[in-house]
Amino acid sequence: MSYSELSNPYDFANPVTEEKLFAGRSDELKEIRYYLNHGAKTNKPINLSLIGDRAAGKTSLLNMIEIEASKLNFLTVRIDLDEGDKESQLQFFYKIFDSIFNSAINDNYFGGVGGAIFDEYLNQTSAYTVSNNIEFRPFLFPIQFAKAMDAGRTDVLTSESNFKRDLETINKEVNTSIILLFDECNVLSESRVLLEKIRNIFMNKTNYMLVFTGTKELFPVIDEIFSPIIRQFKKITVDEYKDIEDTEICVSKPLLDIGIEPSDIFENSTFRELHNISEGKPYEIQLICHNMFKKIQEGITDSMTLNHSVLEDVRLELETSQDLAKRPKLYEIKSFNKESLQHLNYLSKSLKRSTSTEILNLEYLIYGNTRVTKADFKTSYDKFIDKGILFVNPEGRLDFFGDDFDKLYTKYYAREAGVQFEFNYYNLESNYYRGIRDLLHPTNSHLSLNRDNALVHQTIDYFLNTTATINADLSTVMTIYTILFQFRKDEIIHIEMPFNLNGTNFFIHLFFDDKDEAKKVVDFQNEFEKRVKDNSTNITLNSLIINKLKIPSRVELVKKIQALHSNSITKDVIKYHGVRFPIEHIESLLEENDERENIVLAHCNAIWELDFNSKRQFCSIENYNVVNMGYIYMINLLLEEAKYCSDFVTSSLEYNKFHLSLNTFNRSVIEIMTGNLNAIQTNMDRVITLAKDYQESTNTVDSTSCSCLLIPSRTGDGDITFIEVENPELIQTALDVKAYFKSFKI
Structure with missing residues (x-):
């Protein structure tokens, strides 16, 4: 395949408009679908707001809402706002009415585009004339608009009663719910009258449902201007991708769409690097991947590699999108050497949340003088303040001078120079925890506030002791359970690091199965105590609390979850195992790690006990893929469990043709393992038919690639053996198996 002949699949300039390219946001989409279904069934829908930073993916998610709403027979209306819309009330509501009416016309209501009503509407809104024939002018707002514009009066106030009447007329005609999708709603925060x-x-x-998109500052501002509106919107936060799996999907889908198997040109290890440098922001992922793919097309590299050259291209791309001459402080930043950029990175923690003294102390208390001396750090701070790169805001907190572009450019310029730069707006206590965690690299860790510390101890006690009871708290139970489940040793070390910051107690809980690693915490605490004494700071330390914990078996841990009788906790535990076992299985193949393979099976057994052996109420793709679970049982020769999973998939309506094809292949392997070779040809034909149907439905050549398959073969002695193969293509594999076994007498 010549990559130069393909279009670059990564479009960083535009939001996602196709479902097949949309990545992540499963929880957000689930919630959105709930409220869309609710809105389709009631005449009183609940409005939605998508809140997130710029370039976080709000518009892409709004596009998915438009698609989902259309499936539910909503009349969808798109309204893209801009700065000019707030200037005139009449023009603003004309934009809304025009969008609603045209959506109805495009669906052939009111006679459609060729009808007399639309022709009269054009006369009213373009020529500002009004016909005497009332049959063709069923609306009042366009008449008001025509007369106001004819008189040159754009300051005329919109009649609420007339506008409401027109909305009712449209709704009666279309006879379905109408959803208004407003993008870039921050402009509304500046107009109380419009709100x-x-x-x-x-x-x-x-029968009218509204969806707003805006930055995180939108709704607090709206609340100040007109408080009742805030209670009438269900807020959905659109953040960066938290899970590396979402970044992986974001990278893979565009490649699959143009017929490229991601593993052919994208190293698995690069996903983590890309996730970290982009901080999970979809725009940055697309921008970086665009430049990585461009290098392949230009023949510079043969794989998508995240290197210095790519980072330079990203920075240059940012430069072409802005006039840097209007951003002189960026030239100051470009004059900094690597050391200065590192110091700026250290100071860019707890921005807007902490004072400069607190941030300066943060570096010294955690790292001492190992990264930068106190004197040099203070010198750099003074330089950044003097040049206006950093400033102290009216609340006395340290902040960075620039807007989103300045921050993005600074980050990539610094990373190009070898500094792992990130802007950090966490509170001070979180940054103490993050610094300690990154320095000590604990196996598992957890940060909790004072009010939760008793609950942490109670939860640990519940899992470790047979008689303990608990007031179940979802977050704490999940944290402790997932920590304990990962350890294989019977005994681990639990270290509690208490500290007081500005009068509030905090507790960092660290868990280790290595004595040497635990000793690092003790050594660190001793150094930390010395630095606290040497420094005027608002932090005080309490003594470390060190305990040895005897961990019950994973089976016993699962029983503890069952004993809570909590559907919400059980569901979250199942989802945790459902996410982890496919990932850890792939990692075990890469690392050839038998120990990892054991925990993969433990994840599946936990799901089996929590769901398959009870009500099976969580047995869905949302929580875990039963095809994958059956595969794990199959490769571990637990064939009865594997058959049970296979039968469930066959009887379920939730699985698409690719899943059914994969399930049929795996079931054939199970039959071969049990000595039944007669159905190979028929089963492989069914695998091929289902997979080809799926290919056609998705219109992508490589949509039937798999992470791994267990493929049957024969040894030289004629015995059947099985080989696990990574990244096979299902149709070709089925053809190969069919042909191979056809050559043997059965």
Whole structure:
């Protein structure tokens, strides 16, 4: 395949518009689908707001809402706002009405585009004339608009009663729920009048659902301007991808769409590096991948590699999108050497959350003088303040001078120079924890506030002792359970690091199965105590608490979850295992790690006990893929469990043709293991048919690639053997197995 002949699949300039390219956001989409289904069934829908930073993916998610709403027979109306929309109330509501009416016209209501009503509407809104024929002018707002514009009066106030009447007329005609999708709603935060009008017109209007998108600053501002509106929107936060799996999907889908198997040109280890440098931000992932793929097309590399050259291209791409001459402080930053950029990175922690003294202390208390001396750090701080790169805001907190572009450019310029730069807006206590965690590299860790510390101890006690009881708290139970489940040793070390910051107690809980690693914590604490005494700071330390914990078996841990009788906790535990076992199995193949393979089976057994051996109420792709679970049982020769999983998939309506094809292949392998070779040809034909149907439905050549398959073969002596193969293509594999066994007498 000549990559130069393909289009670059990574579009960083535009939001995602196709479902097949949309990555992640499964929890957000689940919640959105719930409220869309609710809105389709009731005349009083609940409005939605998508809140997130710029370039976080809000518009892409809004596009998915439009698609999902169309499936539910909503009339979808898109309204993309801009700065000019707030200037005139009349023009603003004309934009809303025009968008709603045109959506109805495009669906052939009111006679469609060629009808007399649309022709009259064009006369009213373009020529500002009004016909005498009332049959063709069923709306009042366009008449008001025409007369106001004819008189040159763009300052005319919109009649709420007339606008409401027109909305009812449209809704009666289309006879379905109408959803209004507003993008870039931050412009509304500057107009109290428009917000009041929106509330008055829409909040009690039946069969109309609103969706707003805006930055995190939008709704607090709206709340200040007009508080009741905040209670009438269900907020959905759109953040960067938290899980590396979402970044992996974001990278893989565009490649699959143009017929490229991701593993052919993208190293598995690069996913982590990309996730870290982009901080899981979809725009940055697309921008970086665009430049990595471009290098392949230009013949510079034969794989998507994240190197210095790619980072330079990203920075240059940012430069072409802005006039740097209007951003002189960026030239100051470009003059900094690597050491200065490192110091700026250290100071860019707890921005807007902490004072400069607190941030300067943060570096010294955790790292001492190992990264930078106190004197040099203070000198750099003074330089950044003097040049306006950093400043102290009116609340006395340290902040960075620039907007989103300045931050993005600074990050990539610094990373190009070899500094792992990131802007950090965590509170001070979180940064103490993050610094200690990164320095000590504990096997597992957990940070909790004072009010939760008793609950942490209670939860640990519950899992370790047969008679303990607990007031189940989902977050704490999940944290302790997942920590304990990962350890294989019977005894581990639990270290509690208490400290007081600004009068509030905090507790860092660290867990180790290595005595040498635990000793590092003790050594660190001793150094930490010396630095606290030597420094005027708002932190005080308490003594370490060190305990040895005897961990019950994983089977006993699962029984503890069952004993809680909590559906929400059980579901989250199942989802945890459902995510982990496929990942850890792939990692075990890469590392050839038998110990990892054992925990993979332990994850599946936990799901089996929590769901398959009870009500099977969580047995869905949302929580875990039963095809994958059956595969794990098959390769571990637990064939009855594997057959049970296979039968479940066959009887379920939730699995697509690719899953059914894969399940059929695996079931054939099980039959071969049990000595039944007669159905190989028929089963492989079914595998091929289902997989080809799936290929056609997705319109992608490589949509039937798998992470791994157990492929039957024969030894030289004629015995059947099985080989696990990574990244096979299912159709070709089925053809190969069919042909291979056909050559033997059965």
